[in-house]
Amino acid sequence: MDAVLEARGITKLFPGTVALDAVDLVLARGEVHALLGENGAGKSTLIKCLTGAYARDGGTVLLDGRPVAPRSTADAQALGIGTVYQEVNLLANLTVAENLMLGREPRRLGLTNRRSACREAARMLADYDLDIDVTRPLDAYSVAVQQIVAIARAVSLSDKVLILDEPTASLDAAEVERLFGIVRRLRDRGLAIVFISHFLDQVYAISDRLTVLRNGRNVGGGPVTEVDRLALINMMLGHDLAQAESGHRTRAPGNGPPAAQFHDFGRRGRVEPFDLTVRKGEIVGLAGLLGSGRTEMAEVIFGIDGHDSGTAEVSGTARRLDSPRAAIRAGMGFCPEDRKTDGIVADLGVRENMMLALQARRGWTRPVARREQDRMVADYIRRLDVRTPHVEKPVGELSGGNQQKVILARWLLMNPGFLILDEPTRGIDVGAHAEIIRVIEELCDRGMSLLVISSELDELATYSDRVIVMRDRRQVAELAGAEVSTGAIVSAIAAAPQQRTAP
Ligand SMILES: Nc1ncnc2c1ncn2[C@@H]1O[C@H](COP(=O)(O)OP(=O)(O)OP(=O)(O)O)[C@@H](O)[C@H]1O
Ligand SMILES: [Mg+2]
Incomplete structure (x- = not known):
C-alpha cells in the first residue's frame, strides 16, 4: 500500500482520561478513509493530535515516510495536512476572497492587491464548480457553500491529507451529494481524505477503508467491502445493537387536550403565518429541507424571533410569547440545534x-x-x-x-409541558440514538408534548403522531396516524411547489 500518512501508537492523556491509547491510523494516497466510533471514542482527539492542535503524549507520525510533529494547525497545513471541522472555522464576516487568501494575500508595494486576490479566489472556487460573488461576506452563503470554501482553502494549502470532521452534519441530501462529488475528485487527484461521520449510509457511499475506535483504542477496520453494517456497529458499540433495541415499542397516539395552540402565527421574512395545535402527550414532527423554515418556526414560537402576527395559547391560557423568558414562564422549552453557539x-x-x-x-x-x-x-x-x-x-x-x-x-x-427539540440526535452515535428516542417517547407517555425537528426521517416517522412538512418557509403538508411514513414524508418534501393562489 502506498501510505501517505502513518500514525503509530498515538497516545493522548487528559487529567483522569486516557483519550487515546496507542492508536494506529494509516492513510493511503488516493483513498477516502472513514474514522468511526461512538461519542467520546477519540476521533476528534486523534485528528487534533495529527494536526498539531494537541501535543501527543506518545507515538509517531510519518508523512511520506518522514517523521513529523506539527506544533500548530498552521504547521500541519504547511506540511500538507488540512482540516475542515463541522463548525466552519473561517471568519464569517470577512469576504469569501479574504477567507481564501487569509495569511497569504498577494501584495504589491506592501498593499493587499484586492483585484488580484478576488481573481485568484474565484479561480480557486471554479475548481469546485462554485460560482459565487467572492466580494460578499462568507456568512451571506449557506453552511454548505461555506464548507466548500473551507475545503478549497484547506486543499490549496495542503495537498496530501484532508481531514473532514463531521462535515455533513448540517447539510441536506443534495448538498451532501455535491460535497461527495468534490471529495471523490480530490481522492482521484491522490489526496488521502479522512471522513468522520455518524451517518453510516454516507460512510458506505463514500469510503474506501475504515478505522474504528472504541474508548480510545483501535477495535477494527479494513476495506469497507469487507466490513458489513452489522459488524461495524458491533465494533463501535462492543455489543449488539439489535439487543439494545429490543425494548422498542410503538406509542399510543396522544389525543389529550391541546397543550399549545398557535393561530395565524408568524413573522415576516422568517416564517409564513401558520396554525398549529400540539396535544398533551403528542409528538409532532417537523420535516423539510434545510432552509425550509423549520428552525425559524421553532424560534418564532419560542420568542427568540418575536412573532409579528397571530396568537398563542399554552395549556389553555392566552400567552404573549415575545421572548424566550416569556416562553419558559409559559411552561415551554427549546433545545436548539447549534449547541456551540446556543447552549453550551x-x-x-x-x-x-x-x-x-x-x-x-x-x-x-x-x-x-x-x-x-x-x-x-x-x-x-x-x-x-x-x-x-x-x-x-x-x-x-x-x-x-x-x-x-x-x-x-x-x-x-x-x-416543560411543551418542548421543542431541534435535531436532537445530530452528532449522536448510533447506540445513543435509540436511547434518546426512548427517553423522548417516555416523556410523552408521561404527558409532555413535543415538537421535534429532525432530518432523520426514519426516526421522525417512528415516533411522530403527526408530521408537518415545510417548504419555502410555509407548511405544505400534514401527515397523521397511519399516513406517517418515511416515504410519505419524502414525497411531501419533494412534491412540486403548489401554485400560489391570490388571496
Ligand atoms: N480538552 C479536553 N480535556 C479533557 N478531556 C477531553 C478533552 N477533549 C476530549 N476529551 C476527552 O477525550 C475523550 C475523546 O473525546 P473526542 O472528542 O475525541 O471524542 P469523539 O470520538 O470525537 O466523539 P464525538 O462523536 O462525540 O465527537 C472523551 O472522553 C473526552 O471527554
Ligand atoms: Mg468529535
Missing part, C-alpha cells in the same frame, strides 16, 4: 450546565438544593448515557456528542 457554557461543569434552565426558571435566589441537583443530574447522565468521568467536568472537555446530550438533559429535566 464550555467552562462550566456537567452539573451546572444541566441545571441552568431549571435554575433560571426558579430564579437565582432560590437555588435547587445540592442533593436534589445531584439526584437529577445523575438520573439524566444514566438515562442519556453521558460519558463523563464526573459531574463537575467542564462540558467543553466532553466529546461533541456528549455535549449534545448535556444540553438535551438541561431541557428534559425542566420537565
Whole structure:
C-alpha cells in the first residue's frame, strides 16, 4: 500500500482520561478513509493530535515516510495536512476572497492587491464548480457553500491529507451529494481524505477503508467491502445493537387536550403565518429541507424571533410569547440545534450546565438544593448515557456528542409541558440514538408534548403522531396516524411547489 500518512501508537492523556491509547491510523494516497466510533471514542482527539492542535503524549507520525510533529494547525497545513471541522472555522464576516487568501494575500508595494486576490479566489472556487460573488461576506452563503470554501482553502494549502470532521452534519441530501462529488475528485487527484461521520449510509457511499475506535483504542477496520453494517456497529458499540433495541415499542397516539395552540402565527421574512395545535402527550414532527423554515418556526414560537402576527395559547391560557423568558414562564422549552453557539457554557461543569434552565426558571435566589441537583443530574447522565468521568467536568472537555446530550438533559429535566427539540440526535452515535428516542417517547407517555425537528426521517416517522412538512418557509403538508411514513414524508418534501393562489 502506498501510505501517505502513518500514525503509530498515538497516545493522548487528559487529567483522569486516557483519550487515546496507542492508536494506529494509516492513510493511503488516493483513498477516502472513514474514522468511526461512538461519542467520546477519540476521533476528534486523534485528528487534533495529527494536526498539531494537541501535543501527543506518545507515538509517531510519518508523512511520506518522514517523521513529523506539527506544533500548530498552521504547521500541519504547511506540511500538507488540512482540516475542515463541522463548525466552519473561517471568519464569517470577512469576504469569501479574504477567507481564501487569509495569511497569504498577494501584495504589491506592501498593499493587499484586492483585484488580484478576488481573481485568484474565484479561480480557486471554479475548481469546485462554485460560482459565487467572492466580494460578499462568507456568512451571506449557506453552511454548505461555506464548507466548500473551507475545503478549497484547506486543499490549496495542503495537498496530501484532508481531514473532514463531521462535515455533513448540517447539510441536506443534495448538498451532501455535491460535497461527495468534490471529495471523490480530490481522492482521484491522490489526496488521502479522512471522513468522520455518524451517518453510516454516507460512510458506505463514500469510503474506501475504515478505522474504528472504541474508548480510545483501535477495535477494527479494513476495506469497507469487507466490513458489513452489522459488524461495524458491533465494533463501535462492543455489543449488539439489535439487543439494545429490543425494548422498542410503538406509542399510543396522544389525543389529550391541546397543550399549545398557535393561530395565524408568524413573522415576516422568517416564517409564513401558520396554525398549529400540539396535544398533551403528542409528538409532532417537523420535516423539510434545510432552509425550509423549520428552525425559524421553532424560534418564532419560542420568542427568540418575536412573532409579528397571530396568537398563542399554552395549556389553555392566552400567552404573549415575545421572548424566550416569556416562553419558559409559559411552561415551554427549546433545545436548539447549534449547541456551540446556543447552549453550551464550555467552562462550566456537567452539573451546572444541566441545571441552568431549571435554575433560571426558579430564579437565582432560590437555588435547587445540592442533593436534589445531584439526584437529577445523575438520573439524566444514566438515562442519556453521558460519558463523563464526573459531574463537575467542564462540558467543553466532553466529546461533541456528549455535549449534545448535556444540553438535551438541561431541557428534559425542566420537565416543560411543551418542548421543542431541534435535531436532537445530530452528532449522536448510533447506540445513543435509540436511547434518546426512548427517553423522548417516555416523556410523552408521561404527558409532555413535543415538537421535534429532525432530518432523520426514519426516526421522525417512528415516533411522530403527526408530521408537518415545510417548504419555502410555509407548511405544505400534514401527515397523521397511519399516513406517517418515511416515504410519505419524502414525497411531501419533494412534491412540486403548489401554485400560489391570490388571496
Ligand atoms: N480538552 C479536553 N480535556 C479533557 N478531556 C477531553 C478533552 N477533549 C476530549 N476529551 C476527552 O477525550 C475523550 C475523546 O473525546 P473526542 O472528542 O475525541 O471524542 P469523539 O470520538 O470525537 O466523539 P464525538 O462523536 O462525540 O465527537 C472523551 O472522553 C473526552 O471527554
Ligand atoms: Mg468529535
